[in-house]
Amino acid sequence: MASGPALNVLGTPLVACSYDPLTGWMRDGCCHTDAQDAGSHVICARMTVEFLNVQFERGNDLITPRPEYRFKGLRPGDRWCVCALRWREAYEAGCAPPVVLESTHERALEFVLMEWLRGKAWSGAAMN
DSSP states (O other): OOOSSOBBTTSSBOOOOOBTTBOSTTSSSSOOOOTTOTTOEEEEEEOOHHHHHHHHHTTOOOSSOBGGGTBOOOOTTOEEEEEHHHHHHHHHHTOOOOBOGGGSBGGGGGTSOHHHHHHTBOOOSOOO
């Protein structure tokens, strides 16, 4: 196991993705991952209507609140650690949401190309 802080795709320390809504496989606000994270929730993405709707249509409901999982449902503009393969699928379909490179775990590069991430990079307002 690697020692030291988790790194992002830029090779610098991983920055939090979102605390509201609270995201991450470990629900710590970051796109950290471990061996139990079968979905590799490593890409910090800014939700769009198109991405949320396509995910819903494909059985990945990110919209409906699920209080039993402390999940209030996502809205456009929310930042969320998405599964790398779901993001890749959306990218290949032309509807990938923007990503926050500083908050995207380096493990994302096992699933997607850096040039794809750079092409969808978003650097808007500070983290929510």
